[in-house]
Structures are given as C-alpha cells and as structure tokens.
Amino acid sequence: MNDQDLKLKIKRIAxxxxxxxxxxxxxxxxxxxxxxxxxxMVYYYYKSKKDLFHEIIKKDYFDMLGRESRRLKAVGIIDFYTEFLLNVMNMSDYDKKVYRLGIKVYLSFDGDEELLRIMEEWEASIVFRHYTLILPHLKDSVHAEAKVRVLIHLIENIIERMIVKNQYVSEKEIREELSIIMG
Amino acid sequence: MNDQDLKLKIKRIAxxxxxxxxxxxxxxxxxxxxxxxxxxMVYYYYKSKKDLFHEIIKKDYFDMLGRESRRLKAVGIIDFYTEFLLNVMNMSDYDKKVYRLGIKVYLSFDGDEELLRIMEEWEASIVFRHYTLILPHLKDSVHAEAKVRVLIHLIENIIERMIVKNQYVSEKEIREELSIIMG
DNA sequence: TAGTATACCTAACGTACGTTAAATAAAAAG
DNA sequence: CTTTTTATTTAACGTACGTTAGGTATACTA
Structure with a gap:
C-alpha cells in the first residue's frame, strides 16, 4: 500500500x-x-495516541472550520446563514466526524486542556465576526444585541443537530427559523 | 462511617x-x-463500574429531570420558561454535574445504547409537552410551529450554556432572548 | 458473652492497554 | 548486484485496569 494511503486510512478509522x-x-x-x-504501523506514522488525536483536531478540524467559513458569499443575511448551514450539512462524512469530535472537545467532553484553549480562542474570534456581520442588518432594532445572541445560539443549535445528532434539517426549516429572529 | 454516607460519597466522587x-x-x-x-468498598456498594454509572443516570438524572419539571408553576409563557431556566441554573452542584453527565449521554458522547434509548424516549415526551404548552400562546402567529421549534432550541441552548459550559446567564438575558421569539 | 451480620481491608488474578525492540520483507539507489 | 532506505511484522515489556478471594475488625443480636 502507498505510504500516504495507509497513514490516511489510519486517521480516518481513528x-x-x-x-x-x-x-x-x-x-x-x-x-x-x-x-x-x-x-x-500506527506508531510508524503517528508518534503516540495523543499525537494522532491532536493531529486530527489541530489540523483537520481547524482546516475544516477555515474551509467552511471561507465559503460564505451571499449578501442577504438570511441567505448568508442559510447557505452557511447548508454547507455544514453537505460536508463530507469525514469532515462531519471531525467536526463532531471538535464539538466534543469544545464542550470539554473529550480531549485535553491544550486543545480546549485553542478552541476557545477560535470561538471568541468567530463570535466577534458574527456580531460584525449581523449587527448592520439590525440597526433599527431595539434588542439588536440580544437578537445577535439568539441568532448565534440558533446557529449553534442547528449545527449541533446536524453534526452531533446527525439530523437532517431542511432549507425551509433553516430559513423559517432564521426569519423568526431576523424578522 | 455510616453505611449510606460512604455509598453516597462514592457516587458523588464518581x-x-x-x-x-x-x-x-x-x-x-x-x-x-x-x-x-x-x-x-466501591464493589461493596455497587456491583460494577457500569452499575455505578447506570445508577447515576437512571436514578439521579431522571429524578432530577422530574423534580425540575414538576416545579413549573408560572402562568405567562415567558415567566414560565424564565423560571424554568433559572431553576436549572440554581440547582445544586451535584445535580448540575448529573445533568451534564446526562447531556453527554444524550449526545452519544458517553454511556451506552441502553441509556441513550431511555433518554430519547424522555426527550420525545418532553418536546411534545413543550408544544402543548407553547402553542396556545401563539394562536395568531403565522409561523407558530417554527416558533415553537426555535423556542425549544433556544431553551436547549441556554441549558447547555448553564450546565455544560457552566456559564452564568442572567434573568434579564433569558427574558430578552425568550421575548425575541415570543414577540 | 457467644454468634452472626456488617463494614472494611490487603493482596492478587487475569486481561488489556500504550509503547518499543528487533527482525524481516520490499523497494529504491548506487 | 549490492547497499541503503522504507514499510511492515512478531513478540514482548511494563503498567494499569476491572474485578474478586479471603481475611479482619466492628457492631448488632440472642
């Protein structure tokens, strides 16, 4: 078997x-x-069990997050997030599993302190980015900040349903739920 | 040491x-x-590791859920859920940890198939109950069902923040976020 | 007070884990 | 064709796990 084939196969099964x-x-x-x-052979390609786990999170998980966030192009804010969430649901099975693993680490359900710290940094930067994206669309609203918060929580919840519970969420459903908050 | 003292202490540490x-x-x-x-001594009080884990989830977790859901008394729907969520945040540390463990099992992050099945039954009954509680307050709304869904997701999200991420969520925040959906 | 049940211990069994040493087979390089 | 590098294996080391056997105190009971 080819060098990288086996290394990759090990990671996928891992x-x-x-x-x-x-x-x-x-x-x-x-x-x-x-x-x-x-x-x-696992040790031939990965230094240790911890090393294998860390490579999955530090490389594949953050690669996937970056790839997904770079895709955002739509202009209307509901289109924007609908597309974002549909992209998440249409990710490859491997990416979904990596995402799930990441969420697990993020919720302190697995992994270690080092990985958790890295994730909290990313999370903070992403929440800030959501704010700057959503706020301009809510200028006239009385509870603008609360709306942003609720929207972020809804997005988190939808991603969790898709990735953690592996549920199908339709575009109609996504649009409907986003509209309830965005008005 | 008293019989039940040690048995309880073991469970708490577990x-x-x-x-x-x-x-x-x-x-x-x-x-x-x-x-x-x-x-x-652990084996003196609990048959096995699995038995200890199962007792925590099957007894303490569901006891706690029952206790919390029985507390709901307020009439206005926003008061109702605000009180419900504040109760969750004011639970004892032990109950919070048990709750967190339960969420972990519910998300298939821990435990086994047997526990997961029990939880999904409870979850289904609870979602139905939320529907019957919320729908009457939304009769005139166009997206009534979607609103119920969003509300349930918001509630789940707030509980997760409180219990899993151990964040403080103020009453003001809760009311504000619930109001955005309930109008 | 003798006997029985309860609470608790030390020590160990068998198993499975993460990891590595050492050897071999296959491929590449010279 | 030999040498070196790469890919892979078998076998084992030390450790830690879940669990249990078999014992000793302590406390209740008759």
Whole structure:
C-alpha cells in the first residue's frame, strides 16, 4: 500500500473510533485491526495516541472550520446563514466526524486542556465576526444585541443537530427559523 | 462511617470523575482514592463500574429531570420558561454535574445504547409537552410551529450554556432572548 | 458473652492497554 | 548486484485496569 494511503486510512478509522468510544475508549489495537495493519504501523506514522488525536483536531478540524467559513458569499443575511448551514450539512462524512469530535472537545467532553484553549480562542474570534456581520442588518432594532445572541445560539443549535445528532434539517426549516429572529 | 454516607460519597466522587474524564477515563481506583476508602468498598456498594454509572443516570438524572419539571408553576409563557431556566441554573452542584453527565449521554458522547434509548424516549415526551404548552400562546402567529421549534432550541441552548459550559446567564438575558421569539 | 451480620481491608488474578525492540520483507539507489 | 532506505511484522515489556478471594475488625443480636 502507498505510504500516504495507509497513514490516511489510519486517521480516518481513528476519527471514527474517537467519535464512537471517546479518547479513552479508543485503543490503538482496535484501530489497527479495522485498518487491517499491524499495531506498530500506527506508531510508524503517528508518534503516540495523543499525537494522532491532536493531529486530527489541530489540523483537520481547524482546516475544516477555515474551509467552511471561507465559503460564505451571499449578501442577504438570511441567505448568508442559510447557505452557511447548508454547507455544514453537505460536508463530507469525514469532515462531519471531525467536526463532531471538535464539538466534543469544545464542550470539554473529550480531549485535553491544550486543545480546549485553542478552541476557545477560535470561538471568541468567530463570535466577534458574527456580531460584525449581523449587527448592520439590525440597526433599527431595539434588542439588536440580544437578537445577535439568539441568532448565534440558533446557529449553534442547528449545527449541533446536524453534526452531533446527525439530523437532517431542511432549507425551509433553516430559513423559517432564521426569519423568526431576523424578522 | 455510616453505611449510606460512604455509598453516597462514592457516587458523588464518581459523578465528578465521569464528568471530567468520561466513562472510560474514570477508574475505580481513582474514585476510591479520592473518597479515601479502599478499592473493594466501591464493589461493596455497587456491583460494577457500569452499575455505578447506570445508577447515576437512571436514578439521579431522571429524578432530577422530574423534580425540575414538576416545579413549573408560572402562568405567562415567558415567566414560565424564565423560571424554568433559572431553576436549572440554581440547582445544586451535584445535580448540575448529573445533568451534564446526562447531556453527554444524550449526545452519544458517553454511556451506552441502553441509556441513550431511555433518554430519547424522555426527550420525545418532553418536546411534545413543550408544544402543548407553547402553542396556545401563539394562536395568531403565522409561523407558530417554527416558533415553537426555535423556542425549544433556544431553551436547549441556554441549558447547555448553564450546565455544560457552566456559564452564568442572567434573568434579564433569558427574558430578552425568550421575548425575541415570543414577540 | 457467644454468634452472626456488617463494614472494611490487603493482596492478587487475569486481561488489556500504550509503547518499543528487533527482525524481516520490499523497494529504491548506487 | 549490492547497499541503503522504507514499510511492515512478531513478540514482548511494563503498567494499569476491572474485578474478586479471603481475611479482619466492628457492631448488632440472642
């Protein structure tokens, strides 16, 4: 098998196992078994179990977040977020699993302090970006700031339904729910 | 030490460990160490690690949910949910940890299939209950059902912030956010 | 006070984990 | 064709886990 093929396959299976059983519930032996290679091959490509987990979050998770956020192009704010959320739902299965893993770490349900810190930095910058995006569309509103907050929470909730609970959310549903807040 | 004292102390420490390190990351030895008793004492009171975890979720978690939902008394729908959410935030630390553990299981981030199934049954009944509570207050609205959905999602999101991320959410904030949806 | 039940301990069993040493097979380079 | 590098394996090390056997105090009971 090609060098990068096996390395990638190991990571893909690892993502699946970390997702299903958590960091501590995942074993290198189980990963190797499912990949179909011997146990030390995992160590040939990844320094340690922790290293493998960190590479998934630090590289793949943040790559995916960056890729998604770069896609935003629509002008109307409801179109904008509808497109954003539909993009999330149409991500590849692998990206969805990585996203799920990231959410798990973000909620302190898995991973370690180091990863959590990195994520909270990203989160803060993203919340700020949402504010600057949404606020201009709400100039005349009395509860502008609260509306932004509710909108962010709704977006978080929809992403969680899509990624964590793996539910299908229709475009109609998304638009309807966004409209209730944006008026 | 009194019989029930130690049994309770073990469970309390267990909740803390399961919360911080997950099911697989928690060890009976660590629990016993922190409790200050010997390892087999845990087995004296609980059949197994799984049994201990299941007792926490099946008993304490659902007891807590029942207790909270029985408290709802206010008549106005915004008062109603504000009180409900404030109750959640004012729960004891132990109950909050149990709640957090439950959310973890509900999101399939921990626990097993059996517990997940039990939770999904409860969740379905609760969503239905929210519908019957909220809908009468929205008769004239065009997007009544969507509004109920958004409201439920907002409530879920606020609970998650309080319980999972351990954030303080003020009554003003809660009322403001609920009002944006209820008009 | 003798006997029984309760609360608790030390020590260990078997298993499975993360990790590594050491060897081999395959491929590339010279 | 030999040498070196890369890809892969088997086997094992040490550690830590869940769990249990078998014992000892303490407290209740008759």
């Amino acid at each position: 993502v699946e196992h970390f997702n299903t059983h958590g960091y501590h519930g995942t074993t290198i032996r189980n990963i190797a078994n499912e990949v179909g290679c011997s146990l030390p | 909740v803390e460990h399961f919360n911080t390190h997950g099911y697989h990351g928690t060890t009976i030895r660590n629990i016993a160490n922190e409790v200050g008793c010997s390892l087999p």
